[in-house]
Amino acid sequence: MSLVTRNALIALGITIVLAGTIAYAINYLNRARINDLSTIENQLSIDTLSLETQFSLLEEAPCDSAASSTTLTGELADLGSRLSYAEDQLGSGNSQVVRLKEQYSLLEIRDYLITKQLAAACGTKPVTVLYFYSNAGDCSSCDKAGYALSYLRNTYPALRVYSFDYNLDLGALKTLITLLRVRDSLPAFVVNGKQSYGFTSLSDLEKKFPKGALASTTATN
Amino acid sequence: MSLELLAYPFLFIAIFFESFVLVTLLSKPAREARERAAANINGTSVLPSVAVIVPCWNEATTIGGTCDSLLALNYPKEKLEVILVNDGSTDDTRNAIARFAEHPQVRIIHKENGGKHTALNIGIAATHAEFVGCLDADSFVEPDALREIVPCFAETRVAAVTAAMSVHHPKNLLQHMQHVEYVLGIALRHAIASVNGLYVTPGPFSFYRHSVIKELGGFRYGHQTEDMEMALRIQHAGYSIENAPRARVYTKSPNTLLKLIKQRTRWTTGFLRNVTGEYRDLIGNHRYGALGMLMLPTGLLAIGSGILIFFLVLVEFVLHIINAFAIRTGIPLSYALVPHGSFSWFYFPTNYSLLLSIVTLGMLLSLIAIGKYVSKTPMNLKIGLISYMLLYGFIVPLWLMRATVDVTFGKYRDWRW
Numbered sequence: 141m142s143l144v145t146r147n148a149l150i151a152l153g154i155t156i157v158l159a160g161t162i163a164y165a166i167n168y169l170n171r172a173r174i175n176d177l178s179t180i181e182n183q184l185s186i187d188t189l190s191l192e193t194q195f196s197l198l199e200e201a202p203c204d205s206a207a208s209s210t211t212l213t214g215e216l217a218d219l220g221s222r223l224s225y226a227e228d229q230l231g232s233g234n235s236q237v238v239r240l241k242e243q244y245s246l247l248e249i250r251d252y253l254i255t256k257q258l259a260a261a262c263g264t265k266p267v268t269v270l271y272f273y274s275n276a277g278d279c280s281s282c283d284k285a286g287y288a289l290s291y292l293r294n295t296y297p298a299l300r301v302y303s304f305d306y307n308l309d310l311g312a313l314k315t316l317i318t319l320l321r322v323r324d325s326l327p328a329f330v331v332n333g334k335q336s337y338g339f340t341s342l343s344d345l346e347k348k349f350p351k352g353a354l355a356s357t358t359a360t361n
Numbered sequence: 362m363s364l365e366l367l368a369y370p371f372l373f374i375a376i377f378f379e380s381f382v383l384v385t386l387l388s389k390p391a392r393e394a395r396e397r398a399a400a401n402i403n404g405t406s407v408l409p410s411v412a413v414i415v416p417c418w419n420e421a422t423t424i425g426g427t428c429d430s431l432l433a434l435n436y437p438k439e440k441l442e443v444i445l446v447n448d449g450s451t452d453d454t455r456n457a458i459a460r461f462a463e464h465p466q467v468r469i470i471h472k473e474n475g476g477k478h479t480a481l482n483i484g485i486a487a488t489h490a491e492f493v494g495c496l497d498a499d500s501f502v503e504p505d506a507l508r509e510i511v512p513c514f515a516e517t518r519v520a521a522v523t524a525a526m527s528v529h530h531p532k533n534l535l536q537h538m539q540h541v542e543y544v545l546g547i548a549l550r551h552a553i554a555s556v557n558g559l560y561v562t563p564g565p566f567s568f569y570r571h572s573v574i575k576e577l578g579g580f581r582y583g584h585q586t587e588d589m590e591m592a593l594r595i596q597h598a599g600y601s602i603e604n605a606p607r608a609r610v611y612t613k614s615p616n617t618l619l620k621l622i623k624q625r626t627r628w629t630t631g632f633l634r635n636v637t638g639e640y641r642d643l644i645g646n647h648r649y650g651a652l653g654m655l656m657l658p659t660g661l662l663a664i665g666s667g668i669l670i671f672f673l674v675l676v677e678f679v680l681h682i683i684n685a686f687a688i689r690t691g692i693p694l695s696y697a698l699v700p701h702g703s704f705s706w707f708y709f710p711t712n713y714s715l716l717l718s719i720v721t722l723g724m725l726l727s728l729i730a731i732g733k734y735v736s737k738t739p740m741n742l743k744i745g746l747i748s749y750m751l752l753y754g755f756i757v758p759l760w761l762m763r764a765t766v767d768v769t770f771g772k773y774r775d776w777r778w
Binding site: 150225 | 376378381385388389390556558655689690691692708720
């Protein structure tokens with residue numbers, strides 16, 4: 141075997157090993173991401189359950205537990221960002237991503253319900269936004285709407301934004317959609333129970349909020 | 362299909378080629394080449410006679426320095442002859458070289474302008490030296506360069522020897538980038554020469570066995586790249602081309618982007634025209650070993666992939682910018698221009714083509730470091746390295762595209778810069 145052939149074969153071997161190592165490293169990191177998400181979700185699930193149990197035990201809403209709920213919402217937002225990134229990396233069809241999204245949506249619905257219960261019991265008026273999007277390619281302005289909502293959430297931390305994949309096959313989500321009568325004209329928003337559809341600009345989105353709602357949410361924080 | 366999938370084959374080939382070069386650098390022939398001792402000018406062995414031809418066309422400002430560096434070569438004076446060929450210069454070159462007229466080692470020839478290959482041939486015809494070298498009139502040699510080159514001719518199959526080129530006093534960013542590129546070239550040339558895969562004997566201080574040059578019929582026009590044509594002809598005739606990695610020579614490099622594009626367009630069109638023309642039978646021909654099976658196919662592929670990857674990156678980048686702009690429309694700049702999200706391993710990008718590119722760049726960096734180490738090339742590479750890594754990939758496609766268009770439409774350009 142000539143030196144050139146021998147070196148070419150070694151180089152081919154190195155190339156295959158490097159390409160394989162990269163593929164393995166990517167797979168390893170993605171699995172670690174999924175595990176990380178699962179851990180966060182499990183912790184959030186326990187926290188939510190704890191809050192619900194606390195709520196039930198005291199029968200009357202412990203109004204000081206509103207603070208706990210706010211913390212949970214912040215953590216939910218961080219989990220949502222991570223889940224969205226994982227979805228970009230692994231694809232929206234990935235079974236683990238879908239499972240995690242289902243769990244995440246359930247957590248969001250539970251947090252939404254607790255928020256409503258706390259508001260009723262303690263007389264607060266939180267501004268909640270339920271945002272329905274689609275990754276199926278049938279929502280051209282969902283990215284813009286998502287970014288605008290991120291801006292609003294960042295600017296007004298008391299604003300409670302819950303994002304849902306409209307097409308997610310989850311019973312509780314479908315029930316929520318039915319109860320709120322949300323049509324499949326996406327993006328869809330339910331701001332304090334009132335539906336609206338489509339996204340044109342941030343200023344138009346802000347008009348969908350109750351008068352003074354954004355200012356008051358800032359003031360409370 | 363995702364656009365980035367198109368880049369995968371080229372990234373695999375780039376990694377394969379870089380791996381091949383690194384493995385070859387560790388192989389016995391390359392190790393022996395590095396261990397080869399320079400010629401001992403005080404020894405008892407008889408050193409061969411050598412002539413260095415300097416073709417000049419309007420090189421009044423640099424020819425003096427070039428000739429001075431040749432006369433300072435650490436080589437027996439009676440064995441070294443310098444032939445200055447004034448190829449019909451219209452500037453002050455005639456007067457600039459006149460000061461060497463009385464020097465016993467220097468011969469001056471004036472001729473009508475006919476191109477570099479004609480100047481070289483006149484110089485070759487005027488000497489009986491065993492080895493003839495060529496030095497562009499804007500290049501300067503280290504005193505020991507010739508001592509490094511002569512031992513490379515030990516085997517009779519060796520018809521030519523190339524030196525280790527780098528940029529002479531790089532000043533601006535563009536020249537620093539070229540300096541890094543030249544240092545990378547030192548490693549590549551050193552490795553590829555050890556498996557006889559070189560297809561160019563550059564103008565700055567390449568040497569030829571006089572008898573072989575005569576046998577092959579002297580230099581030709583070679584589509585404005587007479588050094589490449591000669592190298593291909595040497596390989597075609599079954600001889601080999603060696604490299605002396607410590608024979609340092611410094612050359613002036615283009616100081617503006619336009620000049621650089623012009624120079625590299627000439628090189629690339631010369632490569633395409635020579636390789637796909639008279640020497641196309643070398644491509645993929647196993648009789649020519651690394652040259653036929655690896656270097657020429659890779660060289661051709663590199664031109665195509667350079668253009669393709671440039672467009673892929675450009676399209677992806679433009680789409681990303683458009684999308685980012687569209688998403689941020691109407692959002693206050695204080696939020697839109699600031700990156701959000703936490704710095705966590707979770708967000709480490711795991712894009713396959715990106716990681717392949719990082720590996721490719723890593724291997725490239727190691728080759729540059731090897732080139733600097735082997736040749737002991739002075740100067741700080743930091744400025745050049747950063748700019749080379751970040752910017753050069755966006756500049757190269759400019760001449761690759763220009764050259765491809767020129768070759769496709771048969772356009773020839775004036776080569777002077």
